[in-house]
Structures are given as structure tokens and as C-alpha cells.
Amino acid sequence: MLTNAAKPFVKLVDRYLPDPFVIVLLLTLLVFVAAMVFQQQAPLTVIGYWGDGFWSLLTFAMQMMLVLVTGFMLATTPLIQAGLDRLACRVRTSGQAIVLVTAVALIASWLNWGFGLVVGAFFAKALARQVQVDYRLLVASAYSGFVIWHGGLAGSxxxxxxxxxxxxxxxxxxxxxxxxxxxxFNLTLTLLLLVVIPLVNRLMQPKDEDTFLIDPARLQDPVIESSVSERPADKLEQSRWLGWLFGGLGLLYLLNYFYLQGGLNLNSVNFLFLFAAILLHQSPRQLLNSLQQAISGSAGILLQFPFYAGMMAVMVQSGMAQSLSQFFVGLASSETLPFWSFISAGIVNIFVPSGGGQWAVQAPIMLPAALELGADIERVAMAIAWGDAWTNLIQPFWALPVLAIAGLKAKDIMGFCLVQLVITGLIISLVLSFV
Known part of the structure; x- marks a missing residue:
């Protein structure tokens, strides 16, 4: 049933979905028009909001880039890569490959969203080298695991x-x-998605005649060879003791930090993944080679983030984001506010694909409403978090690193992700409302 249901979505997206950069340009135009029509803002005023906000998220963008880059560097350590290859060698069928790549991406994304994106993509390539499987669905399955991130350890x-x-x-x-x-309620939701998402991906497997196969030779990762040199500087770059020393110092600091202060935040998560990567890469040269790959995979994000920052500024300064949130608050009671918070966050996320940025937009409306209605503050906050993660399934911005690693385009995977959007949206809504 799901194979047949997914087929028209795949064809529709393949035909009409443009490049993610074109999408952000079209969304910007849509926000411009909406601000002028619904908020009665003058055209030059809207352009002013956009231009003034274009660079407003540079600090947060740097923090998010570190999440992605440190996750990438950790995922490309020899230990992690060898583990993925050994796991892939155990897979014998395409169905097993789809279920396993989804499970690995879900678990890795729960630990850290940048780590999950990268591990899922690399594991999809490793599996495609071992078994004949629809490569589009395999990569879409890896990306679908990303939906769990905001309920996990790196949730903004x-x-x-x-x-x-x-x-x-x-x-x-x-x-x-x-x-x-x-x-x-959050652990219940997480466990449900860990079961349902791999099953749905498995049931969407295309028939043999519709299967998109890829030559395994195209999936070989480039090997960066370290040159042998007698220069003292080169020997220092390739020495392991520096990696072991500073990796150990960083992790020692974290142990002390967690003992004295406890709790996770974005800085401690980034610190953990960075120094774990330094320790496992061992030599500074290996770490820098991995960093070079990580930056090339995130180039699309670097280009698009300022456009989304400008778009967010228009939505906030014009009052459009607040009006949208207040519209859903007006429909809510203390019991239904988490559901409407989830739906509104899902819509806002299409225009502001940044968990922290979206929280800054919606918290000033949703939190006072929750206090006034007597709603569960924690549940409302997590509803916004899950709404932000949910529509990433159809917002290709965060798929860019996955697509860069896999060698595909957004249109190749988004049809499958549309099916997941419907099913996961139903599950998240039910848990937030009744569990």
C-alpha cells in the first residue's frame, strides 16, 4: 500500500521541486508579499527588515555550523567508519538495508543532529556498495532519521x-x-518513532521495475593520502601524541564540567564531539583532512543561512510570525495548546529552519499563553521543538549535507519524505495531546 502511495509523491517532487537555493529565494518572495498584504507593511519597510536581519544570526549560525562540522568529523573517524563498514557487510537484502540505515540515523540523530545527518549518509553509501537497493529511498531513509533530533540530546x-x-x-x-x-511523554514519542519510521521506509520500497540502482564504483569515498616527509613540521602534524593529549584534556574538562554543573547545552555538546573527534582521529593532519570534507559538505548551508535570517527578520519585525502563533493560540485550550504549538512550529519552520531562531520567535507568544491557560510548559516547549523537526522532512535546507555526501539532489528523496511527514505528524500529534 505504501509503495503505491509513495509513487505519485516521488514523481510529483521529481518533476517540480527546484534546487534548495531556489526554494529559499521563492520563500523570501512569499514572505515579502505576505508581510505587505496581511501586515500592511510598505515595500521599502519590508526590504529594510530583510536587509537589516540578513546577518543577524551569524553567532547562532556559527554555533550550528560547529554542531554539523564536529558531528561530521566524529562520523569520519576511522573507528566510526570501520564500524559502519562492518555493520554494512552483515546486510543481505534491500529491506534489511532500508530498516538498518533508518535505525542508525535515528539513534545517531538523537545523540547529535550533525552526527546523525553525516553518519546516516555515509552508512547509506556503505550499504549501497553491499546490496542492490533503491538508492533514493536508502538516502531518504537516512534523512528521515533526522526528524527525531529535536527530542534528543542536541535539541536546541x-x-x-x-x-x-x-x-x-x-x-x-x-x-x-x-x-x-x-x-x-518525550521518551514514549521517541521510542514510537524508532519503531514506526523504519517500518514505513521498508513498506515504501519500490517494485523492481521502479528501483533506482547506482553503480557501487561511484560511491567510493575519496582517499586522502598523507605524504611522507622528513620535515619536522610535517612530522608534528602527523604525530599522534598531540591528538591524544588534547583529546584527553578536552574530555577531562567535560567530566569535571558535568560533575560540577551537570546538564547538556549546545556548547557542551559541541565541545564533546570536537574533542572526541580529535582523540579518535589521533593526528592533527587527519583531523584537518576531515574538516576540509565537512566544510565542503556544508557549503549550501553557509550560503542559505543568511537568506533565512533575513526571512526570519521580516516575519518577526512585520509581526507576521507573532500573528501566526497568536492565531493558533486563539484556537487552543490548556489541553490542546501543545498540539497547536506543534502545528504552528511546523509551519514557521518552513520559513525559519533554525530551532534556536524559531524558539526566539515563538517563545514570547507561546510561553505567556501556556501560563495564562495553565498548560504544561515543558510539553509546549517540546511541542515547538518537535514541530521544528517535523517539517524538516519537506524543508530541504538541512538535507544539503546528506545530499552532498550521497551525490543526489533534493528532488530524489523528498517524495518519500512527504509520506513520512504525514505519518510522523499524526503520531507526534497524538502523543503530545494524549500521553
Whole structure:
């Protein structure tokens, strides 16, 4: 049934979905028009909002890029790569490959979204070298695991409100991750998705005549050979003791940090993945080679992030984001506010694909509403987090590193992701509303 259901979505997206950079340009135009029509903003005023906000997220963009880059560097360590190859060698059928790549991507994304994106893509390539499987679905399965990230250890919203000094502290205080990431409803939702998403991907497997196969020779990762040199500088770059020393120092600091302060935040997660990568890559040269690949895979994000920052500025300064959030708040009661928070966050995420940026937009509306209605603050916050993650399935911005590694285009995978959007949206809505 799902094979037949996915087929028209795949054809539709393949025919009409443009490049992600074209999408951000079209979305920007849509936001311009909406701000002028619905918020009665003058054209030059809207352009002013856009231009003034274009560089407003540079600090946050750097933080997000570090999440992606450190996750990439950790995923490309010899230990992780060897583990993925050994796991891929155990797979014998295409169905097993689809289920396994989804499970690995889900678990890795729960640990760290950048790590999950990269590990999923590399594992998809490793599997495609071992078995004949629809490569588009395999990569889409790897990307579908990303939907779980905001309920995991690197979630921007739960980590932000767990950090002292966050901008909403005067309103809600500091909320530990035990009440968000590790709450009963969030763990229930996470476990359900760990079961359902791999099953749905397996059931979407195309028939033999529609299967898109790829030559395994095209999937070989480039080998970067270290040149042998007698120069003292080169020997220093290739020495292992520096990697072991500074990797160990970084992890020692983290152990002390967690013992004294506890809790996860974006900085501690980035610190953990960076120094784990330094330790496992061993030599500075290997780490720098991995960094070079990581940066090339994130080039699309670097180009598009300022456009989304400008778009977010228009939505915030014109009042459009607030109006959208307030519209859904007006429909809500204390019981239904988490559901409407989830839906509104999913819509806003299409225009503002940044968990932290979206929280800055929606928290000033949703949190006072939750306090006034007597709704569960933690559940509302996580509903916004899950809404942000949910529509990433059809927002190709974060798929760019996966596509760069896999060698595909957004149109190749988004048809399958549309089916997942419907099914996961139903599951998340039910859990947020009733569990």
C-alpha cells in the first residue's frame, strides 16, 4: 500500500521541486508579499527588515555550523567508519538495508543532529556498495532519521531552556532536561518513532521495475593520502601524541564540567564531539583532512543561512510570525495548546529552519499563553521543538549535507519524505495531546 502511495509523491517532487537555493529565494518572495498584504507593511519597510536581519544570526549560525562540522568529523573517524563498514557487510537484502540505515540515523540523530545527518549518509553509501537497493529511498531513509533530533540530546529548545541566563528565564526559570528530553511523554514519542519510521521506509520500497540502482564504483569515498616527509613540521602534524593529549584534556574538562554543573547545552555538546573527534582521529593532519570534507559538505548551508535570517527578520519585525502563533493560540485550550504549538512550529519552520531562531520567535507568544491557560510548559516547549523537526522532512535546507555526501539532489528523496511527514505528524500529534 505504501509503495503505491509513495509513487505519485516521488514523481510529483521529481518533476517540480527546484534546487534548495531556489526554494529559499521563492520563500523570501512569499514572505515579502505576505508581510505587505496581511501586515500592511510598505515595500521599502519590508526590504529594510530583510536587509537589516540578513546577518543577524551569524553567532547562532556559527554555533550550528560547529554542531554539523564536529558531528561530521566524529562520523569520519576511522573507528566510526570501520564500524559502519562492518555493520554494512552483515546486510543481505534491500529491506534489511532500508530498516538498518533508518535505525542508525535515528539513534545517531538523537545523540547529535550533525552526527546523525553525516553518519546516516555515509552508512547509506556503505550499504549501497553491499546490496542492490533503491538508492533514493536508502538516502531518504537516512534523512528521515533526522526528524527525531529535536527530542534528543542536541535539541536546541530543551538545551536552551536548561541553560542559565536564557532569554525566557524570568518567565519560566531554568527547566532541566529531565523534564523535557527525558520526560515520559518525550521518551514514549521517541521510542514510537524508532519503531514506526523504519517500518514505513521498508513498506515504501519500490517494485523492481521502479528501483533506482547506482553503480557501487561511484560511491567510493575519496582517499586522502598523507605524504611522507622528513620535515619536522610535517612530522608534528602527523604525530599522534598531540591528538591524544588534547583529546584527553578536552574530555577531562567535560567530566569535571558535568560533575560540577551537570546538564547538556549546545556548547557542551559541541565541545564533546570536537574533542572526541580529535582523540579518535589521533593526528592533527587527519583531523584537518576531515574538516576540509565537512566544510565542503556544508557549503549550501553557509550560503542559505543568511537568506533565512533575513526571512526570519521580516516575519518577526512585520509581526507576521507573532500573528501566526497568536492565531493558533486563539484556537487552543490548556489541553490542546501543545498540539497547536506543534502545528504552528511546523509551519514557521518552513520559513525559519533554525530551532534556536524559531524558539526566539515563538517563545514570547507561546510561553505567556501556556501560563495564562495553565498548560504544561515543558510539553509546549517540546511541542515547538518537535514541530521544528517535523517539517524538516519537506524543508530541504538541512538535507544539503546528506545530499552532498550521497551525490543526489533534493528532488530524489523528498517524495518519500512527504509520506513520512504525514505519518510522523499524526503520531507526534497524538502523543503530545494524549500521553
Amino acid at each position: 529548545v530543551p538545551l536552551t531552556i536548561a541553560t542559565k541566563g536564557h532569554f525566557s528565564e524570568s518567565l519560566i526559570g531554568v527547566i532541566p532536561t529531565s523534564q523535557t528530553i527525558f520526560s515520559g
